[in-house]
Amino acid sequence: MVSSAFKPAVTRVIEPIARALSRIGVTPDAVTLFGTIGASASALFLLYRGELFWAALAVSAFALSDLFDGAIARVSERGASQWGGFLDSTCDRITDASILAGLTLYFVKDEDPLAQLAIASIVIGNLIPYIRAKAESYGIACTVGIAERTERLGLTLTAIGLAGLGVPYALAIGMWVLVVLGLITVGQRIWVVRKGLRPNE
Known part of the structure; x- marks a missing residue:
C-alpha cells in the first residue's frame, strides 16, 4: 500500500515494531488475516449504515496491517514466502471488493445511481490484477498503470471520508474518477x- 517514494522512510519506522511482533510470536499470516477481516467487516457494516467517515477511518486503520505482514516476514527466521505473497494478494482483493460492496449497499439503500459506478469499480478492480497475472503467465511484465491498487484504495477512502465530513459531491466525484x-x-x-505478444504472431 505504500508508494515506492515513501517506502524507505516507512520501512525504517515499522521494522522495529515488526521485529518486536515477530519475537512474541505474531506471524505474517495472522496479521494479514486480522487486517482483512477487520477492514472487510468495517466496510460492509459501517458503509451500509451510512457511517462514512468512521468507515473510512476504520478501514484505513485495519489496512495498516498491510505494512506489517511483509515486514514481519522479512525480519523473521523463515523470511518471506510464496504462500505469504499469495495470501496477501488474495486478501487485498477481498478487502477492495468489500469496500466497494459496502458502497454499493449504501447506494442501493438510498436508491442512488452511483451504485452502478460502485459495481463497475468492483469489476475493474478485479480486472486490473487479472490482466497482470495473465500477462506474467506469458512472460510479459505488466506493472504499468496510472492507478494501481494504492492509488485506487487511497482515492476511494478519501472520497468516503470527505463525504462523511459533509463535503458536497465528494463520493460522486471520487467514484467517477475511480472508474x-x-x-x-x-x-x-x-x-x-x-505489444508483448505481437512479435510472436
Whole structure:
C-alpha cells in the first residue's frame, strides 16, 4: 500500500515494531488475516449504515496491517514466502471488493445511481490484477498503470471520508474518477500485453 517514494522512510519506522511482533510470536499470516477481516467487516457494516467517515477511518486503520505482514516476514527466521505473497494478494482483493460492496449497499439503500459506478469499480478492480497475472503467465511484465491498487484504495477512502465530513459531491466525484482511472489502467495493461505478444504472431 505504500508508494515506492515513501517506502524507505516507512520501512525504517515499522521494522522495529515488526521485529518486536515477530519475537512474541505474531506471524505474517495472522496479521494479514486480522487486517482483512477487520477492514472487510468495517466496510460492509459501517458503509451500509451510512457511517462514512468512521468507515473510512476504520478501514484505513485495519489496512495498516498491510505494512506489517511483509515486514514481519522479512525480519523473521523463515523470511518471506510464496504462500505469504499469495495470501496477501488474495486478501487485498477481498478487502477492495468489500469496500466497494459496502458502497454499493449504501447506494442501493438510498436508491442512488452511483451504485452502478460502485459495481463497475468492483469489476475493474478485479480486472486490473487479472490482466497482470495473465500477462506474467506469458512472460510479459505488466506493472504499468496510472492507478494501481494504492492509488485506487487511497482515492476511494478519501472520497468516503470527505463525504462523511459533509463535503458536497465528494463520493460522486471520487467514484467517477475511480472508474475513469481504472479503465485507463486496464487499457494501458491490455496495450502492454498486445505489444508483448505481437512479435510472436
